[in-house]
Amino acid sequence: MFAANSIALASVVVAQLWTGSVAASIETRAADPCAKIAGQSFVAPSDARACLSSFPYNATLAKNVMDVVEGAINFLTFEEWQKLTPFPFTEASVNLDFEFARIRKTQYKTDYEFNRDLFKVINRLDDGHTLWLPSCYRNAFQNILPAPVVALEKNGIQDIYIAPDTVEFISLLGANYTSYYDQKGFNWKKYAGAKVLTIEGLPAWAYVNLIATTESGNWVDHNIRVNSVLSSYRVTSNVWSQRLGDIAGALFPDRDNLKMTLIPATSGAKIETVTFDYRSNYLGAPFKDGPSYWAANCVAKSTTNGVDYRPTQGVSKKISRPDLRPIAVSVDAGAPEGIVLPEPYVPTQPILAGGDGQLKAYILPDNKTGVLMVGSFGGDYEKFQTDTLAALNKFKSSGVQQLIVDTTGNGGGYVCLGEFLINALAGTKFGYAGFESTTRANPLSRKIVAADIAQGIDYMFYSPNNWAFLNNTPQPSNYNYIEPPTNFIINGQKDSVSKRFYDICTPYDVELPAEPAFPPSKILIVGNGLCGSTCALFSGVAYERLGIKVITFGGNPGAPMNFNGLAGNQVLEWANLDSEIKTAGLKNDPLAPPDLLVNGNIRINWRYAWSWKSKNTPLAFFVERANIRLAYTQDTYNNPQNLWTFVAKTYFK
Known part of the structure; x- marks a missing residue:
């Protein structure tokens, strides 16, 4: 059994492993790249990358991450479907078996490089339900550009523009952000509403589509990803807000700047070539230097892995059961979601x-x-x-x-x-x-359902009584809805699913x-x-x-x-899936993934x-x-x- 104390022990082991090696390596440097930017809200992307890249690749941690990720992906509904995703969504095709084998063989220089590669591979599924989310790196430093772009129709023609409300919108980030441009003497406000002709040498629409193809992820439809690239309104955390979009609010500090040719919105303006600097907004936990950054952001937390919800032997007190309200939610970026919609547009x-x-x-x-x-x-x-x-x-x-x-x-x-x-x-x-629903019937999931039935476990997502037959009556707690599985072939691969069932919401x-x-x-x-x-x-x-x-x-x-x-x-986060395995008493099964040793999450589309x-x-x-x-x-x-x-x-x- 893997209990909370073993998770804590694993965290201590990793912390010692890293703080020792990192501290030793930092002592040999003239400066600690993380210490250089500690306590700052906005930093140069190059400085953010230097901090993130200061942690060396560790084969032990990489193997642990891959063991957990591959074990979780075995529960992913669409693993075989997306080896060649059905037309017209073929852009989202990824052979995860091939990619995971490649990653395992690769010797990376840094832990950041390893995690970025793994993130990119899974993000190419274009499925916001299925992601590798390394808290150490993803959305730790978010790249923000003072030029969010939108697609607008004028005189019957749609073109790319810098958002007309850019001044009101970007100013809401505050002086910590805008003072950088003031000190440089760069008048970013001048370009609000400008028509964008090219970005990084490509026609503006072509660049938007490039980002939609290579970076946006989350959405299987290409044109929806195009909208993700662009700025738009929404309600977040109960308030009206505005997204920066994937160009102006990138998840990683990859780019130092972005070059555009544009025509300012002022009357009689001529074409200009303008380079906009990015600034990276730090969104993680406070730190002072490299070792404290790692300890605060990268070591597994008490909530990283799942728990065994069965009562401890000899203890009659009822333990807190998991919340069995199924969740289906995508993951989006942090900081731009916190920028409110400028008041004139509410x-x-x-x-x-x-x-x-x-x-x-x-x-x-x-x-x-x-x-x-x-x-x-x-x-x-x-x-x-x-x-x-x-x-x-x-x-x-x-x-x-x-x-x-x-x-x-x-x-x-x-x-x-x-x-x-x-x-x-x-x-x-x-x-x-x-809708009618099924779950993937892999060997371990079949063992989980059987174990839940045998032990009378009726409070987990795999428990039969939490779902209904197709006549909308609840399944009894001893009904094995995953046996026998329904077998089929997709993309030349054998796969199987459970019997179909309904949600129980009323x-x-x-x-x-x-x-x-x-x-x-x-x-x-x-x-x-x-x-x-x-x-x-x-x-x-x-x-x-x-x-x-x-x-x-x-x-x-x-x-x-x-x-x-x-x-x-429905999505299962790694902690949810791990709890299903542990509560079924199957954590020691050869098919069960180990506990995750770093602060991360592999989420999967489960149904x-x-x-x-x-x-x-x-x-x-x-x-x-x-x-x-x-x-x-x-x-x-x-x-x-x-x-x-x-x-x-x-x-x-």
Whole structure:
């Protein structure tokens, strides 16, 4: 058994291993690159890279990481599918077997180089549910450019621009950021609204697409990744905010600067070639030097690995059980999500419900259009439900006739809140509001289900009683839903899944009406495709089963684009998966991965959602195009109320 004390011991071992070797090597240097930047919020990217690259490659730690990552990937639903991802998503194809073998054979110079390689390989799956997240390096120093870019339509033509609200937006980062440019005498404000012709020598659109292909990840649809590259509004941590986008808010301090040719927005301006410097924003734990950086950010924490939730032998006191609310959520960058939307662009209509939550409700000035801005399906589980019901009741009492649901930038959350919102809109008479689901039936998962049944474990995700049959009745706790597995061949590889099952989400915390809140013809879903996980499941059911129309903004002009970007299903973080293994009593099984010795997380897409329209196609790879594709304009790209008003006037019949 691997208990909490063994995790702590492992952390001590790693800390000693690194602080000893790092301290010794630092003593031989004229300066410690981490000490040079300690305590600073914004630093030169080259200095950030020097700090991150100061930790030498250690074969023992690398082997441990690979053992854990490969063991977790065995549970990944789409491992075999993505050796050649179904058309048109072939850009997301990765042979993980080949890549992992290559990484194991490679002798890296630094720990950073090893972790970046592993991150890049898994990120190429373009699946925000499946990532290697080394806390030591990913999003530790985030590269920020004072020139966020957007795609806007002017006179019928879509081009790349530096966001017109750049001055208001970037100024919110404060003097710690902007003073660097002031001291250099660089007038970054001059270029707000400039038309961008080239970036790093490539046509602007080509560079945007290059970043979407090689760096953005998270979203299997290329055009949704294009929108990820660009700046956009969203609700984060319950407040209106604005993303910098993947060019202006990169996860790693890879670039020192970015060269653009552009035409400033001022009348009569001529083409200029401008080099914008990046500044790296430190987001990790405080440190003083290299050893303290490693200890604070890189050593495994008490929460890194899972726990055995079974009561200790001889102890009758009931232990705290895991939270069994399935999560489907993507992972996005840190600092830019904390930049609020500049005040002039925040909706001016009164908030009817959810003012301090992820869901915000408004009535537009036409007094007949209600809006639900669904920032995420996370946060306070019960409050989301009470806010939704309060909003719908207010719409009804105010005579609202039609509804816009805005999912822009919604990364997902609780699976059952997506199903709740379907039932809130369609009425409880609609019935089951999710998808048919399966989990991968690898040898260890089959052992876990059998062990849970044998031991009467009914409080884990693999426990049979937490899922329902396809007639929407709960599975008994002794029902082995993974045996016999359903075998199939994909990309020439054998794979297998469990029997299909439903989620169990009801009863909800509030009582919903049986009848629809609005006819489907009077509901429009709008967004930019950055609608992942639970958001994709919600919009998928709304589209496939209710016939609700979807309007998607952005992407490459004229290119096909899905409206939901990340439609796997439930995610298991490494600690969740490890807890399933430990609680089943299988940590010593030869197939079980070891405890992770560093501060990191390998998350995986653990369950399939199968499309209602094509029941043998995972929803993640089902082609579902928006009913209407629109370009952003200067009036709508960062102004939600303007966007809603335009949609309400133009597309409700």
